[in-house]
Amino acid sequence: MPHLGDATRGRILFGGDYNPEQWPEETWHEDVRLMKDAGVNSVTLGVFSWARLEPEPGAREFGWLDRLMDLMHDNGIGVVLATPTSSPPPWLGRLYPETLPRDADGRIEWWGGRQHFSHSSTVYRHHAAAITEALAARYGGHPALTMWHINNEYCTFDYGDEAAVAFRRWLRTKYGTLDALNSAWGTAFWSQGYDTWDGVLPPRHAHYLNNPTQVLDFRRFTSDMLLECCTAERDIVRRHTPHLPVTTNFMPLWVGQDGWRWSEEEDLVSVDLYPDPRDPLGAQSAALVQDLTRSQAHGGPWMLMEQAAGPVNWRGVNHPKPRGLNRLWSLQAVARGADAVCYFQWRQSRQGAEKFHSGMLSHAGERGRTFQEVKRLGAELARIGAQVTGSRIRSDIAILHDWDAWWAGAQDGRPSAEVDYPDVLRAWHRALWESHRTTDLAHPEHDLSAYALVVVPQLYLLTDAAIDNLLAYVRAGGTLVSGFLTGIADEDDRVRPGGMDPRLRELFGIATLHEWWPLETGETAECEGFRGTLWSEEIELEGDGVDEVIPYKGGELDGLPAVLRKGRSWYVSTLPEPDALRDLLARVATDAGVRPVLAGLPRGVEAVRRGEVLFLLNHGREPVAVGIPGAHRDLLTDTTVEGEIVLGRYGAAVLRP
Secondary structure (H helix, E strand, O other): OOOHHHHOOOOOOEEEEHHHHHHHHHHHHHHHHHHHHOOEEEEOOOOOOOOHHHOOOOOOOOOOHHHHHHHHHHHOOEEEEOOOOOOOHHHHHOOOOHHOOOOOOOOOOEEEEEEOOOOOOOOHHHHHHHHHHHHEEEEOOOOOOEEEEEOOOOOOOOOOHHHHHHHHHHHHHHHHOOOHHHHHHHHOOOOOOOOHHHOOOOOOOOOOOOOOHHHHHHHHHHHHHHHHHHHHHHHHHHEEEHOOOEEEEEOOOOOOOOOOHHHHHOOOOEEEEEOOOOOOOOHHHHOOOOHHHHHOOOOOEEEEOOOOOOOOOOOOOOOOOOOOOHHHHHEEEEEOEEEEEEEOEOOOOOOOOOOOOOEEEOOOOOOOOHHHHHHHHHHHHHHHHHHHHOOOOOOOEEEOOOHHHHHHHHOOOOOOOOOOOHHHHHHHHHHHHHHOOOEEEEEOOOOOOOOOEEEEEOOOOOOOHEEEEEEEEHOOEEEEEEOOOOOOOOOOOOOOHHOOOHHHHHHEEEEHHHHHOOOOOOOOEEEOOOOEEEEEEEEEOOOOOOOEEEOOOOOOOEEEEEEEEEEOOOEEOEEHHHHHHHHHHHHHHHHHOOOOOOOOOOOEEEEEEEEEEEEEEOOOOOOOOEEEEEEEEEOOOOOEEEEEEEEEOOEEEEEEO
């Protein structure tokens, strides 16, 4: 199977989306001059070019793209060629209104933006396949072509009539009979029983709460329909170029796709990543997404398809990146497994909805700070590429994550709207990140035998297979730590007997889970040695089977267990404040034999070991001294350092023994 290494050939790919159709042709040659000056070796073409390539139904205008492909090849720049199907031309929606998606209130999403397509529309799929076929046939043999990029940031939901037909078809395949559907959806509640398939609809706007399992299945269906669109285009380009890798770019920790299923259909995994430069935890949020993307790639190299060289345009206030932060976060991606560092976009647009979104070449031009920093980064990536590309990161810790559990737990009518799955996941990852222990992410049904420690921040929904997998992992000698609201429901969002699966209660030493006690914003639960946030639980223990208890102190839960351990299994019934959670997980990790990448690091310094190379990243605004064992060569400066290295503001070192 083709992979990223087929495109990198020992280099880190460096470049970004290039949208030259926005510019007069004489600008293209200036772009190439500056790309070469910046060390750009890869550009993505055609992401939003459908209207230019097919200005009216059946027409094909490839001359401009022919010249671009030749220009890139003549200058040694590889092309990631995109299928332009994320933004259909206005004529498609005008002539075929059934291709336009509808929201839950029945409103049409018109052309004029992007992603305005119904994933279930046969007409859309026909036209998407046709333009993909034409591109693959024309450029499959072009020497500039290095890989394919399918669509862009799949994210469209559709509640319209054609989607309803497809939803019913999907449900019939899943359940077979209406009786099975009625049982899975619990339609005996609120008189929702279906007597005909034609009565089953997407979860459109309702007077009160929608059926939660209907909503869950609709999320699964939407992910599957978008994946069908993606794989249909993938199969077309693969038929023409079986030797070239194919990808589509995920949004970071995006709720709309089952990323585990999707990544199995890609030759390489790519992601778009836009942490907020004003967020003090921006680097940790980025690290979580990078660890997830690497894990989706089975530990292999992955592609940072998009990031911003400066400000974005879609936050309430869009701050630029301080001097050095673009470099630091790019090196962080490489440290955590990326073999490609790319941007949206090359040249900042002068028109359109994203003209205030930065580019590698900003409105300030080649003398601007942004371009000068990009140029420096390009030179450094070229310097270290041969030392890191293709290498892997070893992790002895897995954090479990599942889109089904996220979807089910986010339903309306849950015990606390303050509990946000991504926030809980980030909090647990942060605790391990701050203790300098690199983590993978894994699905709860994955093989966990390679890990000394498995962490479950929160998995509201767990299948029987997942629960059996966790039990087998502990029986085989693994250490398990679970957060609250885990194992509450089965795959149909049916609450397990006793409010938590009995097998898990036995594993943790819980006799009865009497009540959930969610906390208000800003409210805390006092515990022995720390304070809990967000959540607490009224738990009764089973006899003398529990080995360790940290109790709640005061209030309704006084003396009851906040944290408990039975053998190698820990249960944490609240969300400890950040330092307390970090210290707890560091203790458990140490007991499980998992040591930090590097001990004694100053606060704000991140250490990641990729293959034989040690990355040190200072996320602080002040210089820091970092002790290092033995002598190393800093690949960024080509100097030898021994015993200690000073990292400047937003500084980095890439060290090889």
